[in-house]
Amino acid sequence: MWIPSLIRRPVPSTTLLGPMRVGKALGFVTSLAAACAIAVGIYWYVALSPTEFDRAIWLQGESATDYPRLRMADGLLRSEVLLGKSKAEIEAMLGPPTTTDKFRDSGLVYWLGPIRGFIRIDSEWLTLNFDQAGKVHDAQIVMD
Incomplete structure (x- = not known):
């Protein structure tokens, strides 16, 4: 007897984007996070350091x-x-x-x-x- 499955199997991200695109996306996100952290650090140093x-x-x-x-x-x-x-x-x-x-x-x-x-x-x-x-x-x- 056939019972339709209500739970779908997740599709691996490599299937959606391809293995090369996943690596590039992770690299971009990591670079963006690092750039934001550096910008915040520079702001805090410039805006809050003693004068x-x-x-x-x-x-x-x-x-x-x-x-x-x-x-x-x-x-x-x-x-x-x-x-x-x-x-x-x-x-x-x-x-x-x-x-x-x-x-x-x-x-x-x-x-x-x-x-x-x-x-x-x-x-x-x-x-x-x-x-x-x-x-x-x-x-x-x-x-x-």
């Missing part, structure tokens, strides 16, 4: 749309140039601190921009804490 401090750009930072303070603050922390400076030296370098009720325990606070990432709800801040001698002993980027 050199520029006082004129820093002072425009709160009104700038590309938020240059974020990357400059990364560079300032990496170089540790802020450590050991007095409050007057910091204000001469960075300008007046941001007026905020956040981070009341910190000595000086500067708004850097919205957090880096896809959902930019919160902000990143540069906080500077001073020791008994009035010198910066701790500088860090914090999120609210």
Whole structure:
């Protein structure tokens, strides 16, 4: 007795494309994935790597749309140039601190921009804490 089969046997991909075309397709997909990975890596390096401090750009930072303070603050922390400076030296370098009720325990606070990432709800801040001698002993980027 003949019963029609409801399950079809899969057709090997080599039958549809041919053995040479499968190899070329895999090579193309692999090359495309590698190119995308390289492009993303270059973007992250260029867009997120620390930049050199520029006082004129820093002072425009709160009104700038590309938020240059974020990357400059990364560079300032990496170089540790802020450590050991007095409050007057910091204000001469960075300008007046941001007026905020956040981070009341910190000595000086500067708004850097919205957090880096896809959902930019919160902000990143540069906080500077001073020791008994009035010198910066701790500088860090914090999120609210």
